[in-house]
Amino acid sequence: MQVDESAAVGTGLNTGGSSKAVLAYEAGLEQRKMMVRVSQVLFAIVFLSFWQWASGRIIDPFFVSSPLAVGGRLYEWTLNGQLWSHLSVTMLATAFGFFIGAGIGFALGLLFGKFAFLAEVMDPFITALYSIPKLALAPLFIIWFGIGIESKIAVSASIVFFVVFLNTFAGVRDVSQIYIHSTQIMGASNWAVLRTVVIPSATAWVITGLKVSVPYALVGTVIGEFMSSNRGIGYIIAQATGLFDTNSVFAGIVILMVVGAIINGLLKKTEGWLLRWKE
Amino acid sequence: MQGAITIEGVDKRYISRGRETVALDSVSLNIQPGELVSFVGPSGCGKSTLMNMIAGIVPMTNGRIIHNGKKVSGINRDVGYMTQADSVLPWRTVEKNVALPLEYRGVRTQERKQRVDEMLKLVELEGFNKSFPRELSGGMRKRVALAQMLAYSPNTLLLDEPFGALDAQLKMVMQQQLLNIWREQKKTIVLVTHDLSEAIAVSNRVVVLSGRPGRIKHIENIDIPHPRDVFKVRFLPEFERAYDSLWEQLSSEITKGESL
Ligand SMILES: Nc1ncnc2c1ncn2[C@@H]1O[C@H](COP(=O)(O)OP(=O)(O)O)[C@@H](O)[C@H]1O
Ligand SMILES: [Mg+2]
Numbered sequence: 001m002q003v004d005e006s007a008a009v010g011t012g013l014n015t016g017g018s019s020k021a022v023l024a025y026e027a028g029l030e031q032r033k034m035m036v037r038v039s040q041v042l043f044a045i046v047f048l049s050f051w052q053w054a055s056g057r058i059i060d061p062f063f064v065s066s067p068l069a070v071g072g073r074l075y076e077w078t079l080n081g082q083l084w085s086h087l088s089v090t091m092l093a094t095a096f097g098f099f100i101g102a103g104i105g106f107a108l109g110l111l112f113g114k115f116a117f118l119a120e121v122m123d124p125f126i127t128a129l130y131s132i133p134k135l136a137l138a139p140l141f142i143i144w145f146g147i148g149i150e151s152k153i154a155v156s157a158s159i160v161f162f163v164v165f166l167n168t169f170a171g172v173r174d175v176s177q178i179y180i181h182s183t184q185i186m187g188a189s190n191w192a193v194l195r196t197v198v199i200p201s202a203t204a205w206v207i208t209g210l211k212v213s214v215p216y217a218l219v220g221t222v223i224g225e226f227m228s229s230n231r232g233i234g235y236i237i238a239q240a241t242g243l244f245d246t247n248s249v250f251a252g253i254v255i256l257m258v259v260g261a262i263i264n265g266l267l268k269k270t271e272g273w274l275l276r277w278k279e
Numbered sequence: 280m281q282g283a284i285t286i287e288g289v290d291k292r293y294i295s296r297g298r299e300t301v302a303l304d305s306v307s308l309n310i311q312p313g314e315l316v317s318f319v320g321p322s323g324c325g326k327s328t329l330m331n332m333i334a335g336i337v338p339m340t341n342g343r344i345i346h347n348g349k350k351v352s353g354i355n356r357d358v359g360y361m362t363q364a365d366s367v368l369p370w371r372t373v374e375k376n377v378a379l380p381l382e383y384r385g386v387r388t389q390e391r392k393q394r395v396d397e398m399l400k401l402v403e404l405e406g407f408n409k410s411f412p413r414e415l416s417g418g419m420r421k422r423v424a425l426a427q428m429l430a431y432s433p434n435t436l437l438l439d440e441p442f443g444a445l446d447a448q449l450k451m452v453m454q455q456q457l458l459n460i461w462r463e464q465k466k467t468i469v470l471v472t473h474d475l476s477e478a479i480a481v482s483n484r485v486v487v488l489s490g491r492p493g494r495i496k497h498i499e500n501i502d503i504p505h506p507r508d509v510f511k512v513r514f515l516p517e518f519e520r521a522y523d524s525l526w527e528q529l530s531s532e533i534t535k536g537e538s539l
Contacts, residue, residue: 181336182366184354186380186431196379200370277370277411 065250073251082236087255090221090232093149097156098217102210104157105164109206110198112165113172130166134159135223147228156220160213167209171202204278207271214263218256281347282312282434282467284333289342291328301492302328305342308486308495315461315468317478319525320488320496321533326471327363329493330439333469334360346435359433363440363471367412367423373399374408376423380431398426401456403449418444422453429460435467442477450474454481454509462506475529479521480509487528497528 018026048067055066077083112119138155145151179197188196225234233252240248291303302325310316318326331337333344335355344351346358367376377395386394399405402422412420421444428436438457442450458481461468472478478485479501487497503517512518 178362178364178366179368181334181354182360182362183368183379183383185334185336185356185358185360186427187356187383188379189383192383196371196382197368200368203370277413279413 093152101157101160109168152224171205325493359428
């Protein structure tokens with residue numbers, strides 16, 4: 001066969017050699033990244049300084065506290081162990097609520113996505129349930145599950161459930177038929193199609209659902225704790241509010257903010273890895 | 280018979296948005312085991328539809344198709360099908376795509392890897408094991424699909440315009456590979472193409488479909504002996520004769536299509 005040689009179209013030359021141009025390009029990116037970081041730190045410093053300065057000069061610290069007072073309170077809580085004992089309760093409830101809600105939502109989303117008839121029948125009921133502001137269920141959950149951690153788990157699970165369920169459902173409906181057919185022809189069982197086609201294809205949707213629902217899970221737990229509880233960050237904030245202790249209120253908010261940001265950061269990393277096959 | 284395909288009076292009508300399209304009209308054909316048959320015809324004449332029906336993806340309106348001695352009803356797992364549209368899974372690397380049918384068959388990891396490397400060599404994609412499909416050109420993705428189909432060695436192959444996206448040289452290399460595989464492994468191959476030279480170079484028979492609704496208009500037997508060299512056959516008088524005859528049949532269909 002005489003055409004073999006002429007047809008050697010790029011075999012494996014795409015593996016990472018780093019030429020000068022590549023290095024220069026990467027250095028440029030790196031530098032830009034640094035600039036962004038530095039600017040972010042500067043912004044934070046300016047903001048906090050202004051807050052510190054304004055508190056007591058422009059606005060009464062009774063309303064807005066101040067960074068140093070908040071920091072002091074956080075430090076105090078860290079030392080006396082309060083921070084961890086309350087935070088762990090809130091985190092635990094959030095995590096449970098998140099995993100229970102996401103698990104059930106994902107499973108039902110797959111089921112409904114697979115059985116179009118079932119989905120069509122259930123559609124109005126699901127819409128109706130979805131339209132309930134889930135926080136309005138919190139008092140009910142407290143009656144059902146008591147003032148312990150269970151009622152908080154229930155609130156956040158109910159919020160997370162819907163977001164993940166609807167996203168999974170949409171993701172499954174969005175799977176291209178051609179992938180399903182061609183894998184079936186190759187010998188895939190129903191289960192194999194689910195595992196190798198439907199779930200990976202729906203991942204982008206599901207991840208979006210998860211990302212949206214993590215803060216909700218936190219909100220659900222905290223709201224539950226506001227209403228009735230004896231531990232948790234929400235409990236601290238509610239207590240402090242009762243005592244007009246703005247320092248503690250702000251400290252509680254800062255904790256929630258940091259926790260939310262960390263969880264979101266982790267999810268973003270996971271997303272990047274799971275969806276590395278996309279643009 | 281293993282590999283035989285019998286198409287008997289097959290009609291296909293699509294109904295979409297309140298309109299009926301007749302895609303195929305009483306198509307009948309016997310494909311022998313171990314035969315390589317090509318379909319050519321103007322676009323929209325139902326070539327892909329026919330392939331989909333042999334693969335069992337699309338139900339037929341009338342008639343029946345018998346493959347491997349069984350009537351096709353529902354997904355046909357006895358064929359390998361390289362669809363016209365991209366079917367490579369974008370979330371799997373090249374090697375994991377090629378390994379897919381082996382994974383479904385429970386082939387062990389070690390053996391799987393070996394087979395995948397063999398197949399990637401065959402389609403000239405060595406070194407792209409870990410690439411994701413989006414990092415490849417359209418032609419490369421087609422070759423991944425080809426490697427995937429050959430990896431599990433079904434006895435009947437359906438190829439819908441497999442080499443359309445390749446450049447001229449690589450196309451011939453792939454045609455030659457296909458011919459070699461066909462000869463060595465005695466497969467039945469049904470090929471849809473818009474390239475008459477390709478059809479003549481590789482086939483035993485070339486079937487011309489008319490413009491919509493698709494009917495069998497003409498069947499050309501290609502009497503060039505095997506083994507063939509896809510590059511050299513182009514200079515044979517038999518090739519030229521077949522080309523003239525097919526072109527005459529096809530060109531009238533294409534102009535007809537345009538005047539509609
Ligand atoms: N799913 C479908 N629904 C409605 N019409 C279709 C569908 N698939 C194909 N058709 C129509 O059937 C005809 C044949 O299509 P196709 O088999 O793809 O042709 P070819 O592969 O020969 O270009 C075309 O007119 C096309 O519009
Ligand atoms: Mg087609």
